[in-house]
């Protein structure tokens with residue numbers, strides 16, 4: 001099957017807990033439920049998100065787009081392969 | 088497993104927004120859940136996807152929480168006085184027509200003190216993209232009522248509820264002459280990106296309204312909960328209706344939100360109109376930016392010839408590449 005040969009995209013989530021203001025948008029609107037709010041506090045007293053299911057990240061970058069704080073971004077694994085290949 | 092937190096300095100450099108933001112000013116001042124930042128990311132994404140020359144983009148804001156965008160983005164930008172983003176942007180565009188000028192400002196700034204500038208820029212089809220973060224309030228000054236505050240909503244100047252009739256911004260823009268009009272909520276991050284991309288690739292007065300939560304004032308004063316509750320409202324009550332008649336898209340307090348692209352029409356821009364008119368009445372002596380009509384015509388012909396030559400060169404390559412496909416042909 002044609003689609004069977006397609007590899008699932010995969011991303012790695014990078015969070016800056018210090019910039020996060022705990023709005024929860026990234027957690028609520030991640031289509032594959034990769035994130036959860038942490039129990040811990042950052043220096044401003046907010047609960048930043050943490051990754052609970054890293055393998056499920058499909059690199060859609062919606063969390064990156066919706067985060068009002070520019071506190072979360074996603075690197076695609078392809079980029080990482082290239083980076084490590086050239087290193 | 089959990090968050091791989093890089094150190095702060097690394098994060099500032101590696102963040103994909105580093106190209107577009109003055110990272111030394113981050114984190115910004117906006118409240119938790121305030122939607123302005125998301126709209127900024129959508130704008131950056133659209134500029135990135137369009138492959139636009141960053142040096143040919145200028146961002147102009149007025150005063151307000153949204154107005155601070157001009158101070159945060161890493162473009163040539165100007166944070167004007169309250170209400171005057173559009174006249175400043177008009178001057179910028181006319182002085183240097185090569186620029187793509189984006190006005191990024193709030194509902195109060197653009198439609199209260201700046202309302203007249205808005206309607207006249209739209210009327211003249213000035214070649215600008217105006218993005219309005221509509222949070223139904225004056226955020227920066229403490230939650231006063233604006234021309235878009237829905238009737239019955241509570242604001243610090245209408246503590247017993249708003250008794251006025253608000254502007255419906257797409258209707259206003261359409262009636263005044265805007266040639267592109269769209270509305271989204273800040274939850275529609277991808278649609279906002281697409282609309283901005285589309286608007287950046289066209290000429291004329293484009294207007295994009297983004298309904299956005301002001302968590303600290305509008306949400307709180309009206310007991311509407313936090314940012315997530317605003318997003319839930321957008322999710323439940325917004326409905327995409329491209330091409331909807333702008334007379335029908337007004338917004339009641341926590342009422343239905345019609346979104347989509349409402350208007351997309353072609354009309355000569357202000358500069359095109361000036362040019363055509365004076366070339367007609369003054370003839371070959373007329374000069375715009377130091378060029379007479381025959382000089383301009385020669386310049387345009389040269390440009391067209393260069394483009395045609397480039398296309399032909401592309402065509403040759405394409406033919407060459409196309410050839411092997413004939414053997415496969417299973418996707419015909």
Ligand SMILES: Cc1ncc(C[n+]2csc(CCOP(=O)(O)OP(=O)(O)O)c2C)c(N)n1
Pocket residue numbers: 150151152153154169192193194195196197220222224225226227228233301
């Ligand atoms: C001439 C002038 N009048 C009034 C003000 C006070 N003022 C500052 S911001 C603002 C309202 C901004 O509202 P809006 O454009 O909706 O932006 P928001 O803060 O909601 O993003 C007002 C009235 C000012 N700075 N200058």
Ligand code: SF4
Pocket residue numbers: 011013029030031032033034035056057058059060061062063064074
């Ligand atoms: S990139 Fe998409 S799938 Fe991955 S965490 Fe972000 S929202 Fe979820």
Ligand code: SF4
Pocket residue numbers: 015019020021022023024025026027048049066067068069070071072
């Ligand atoms: S969207 Fe951004 S600010 Fe909001 S919880 Fe996620 S990381 Fe924090």
Ligand code: SF4
Pocket residue numbers: 116117118120121122123152153222226227300301302303304305
């Ligand atoms: S006051 Fe309202 S508009 Fe201003 S930053 Fe806070 S939430 Fe945003």
Ligand SMILES: [Mg+2]
Pocket residue numbers: 151193194195220221222223224225226233
């Ligand atoms: Mg406002």
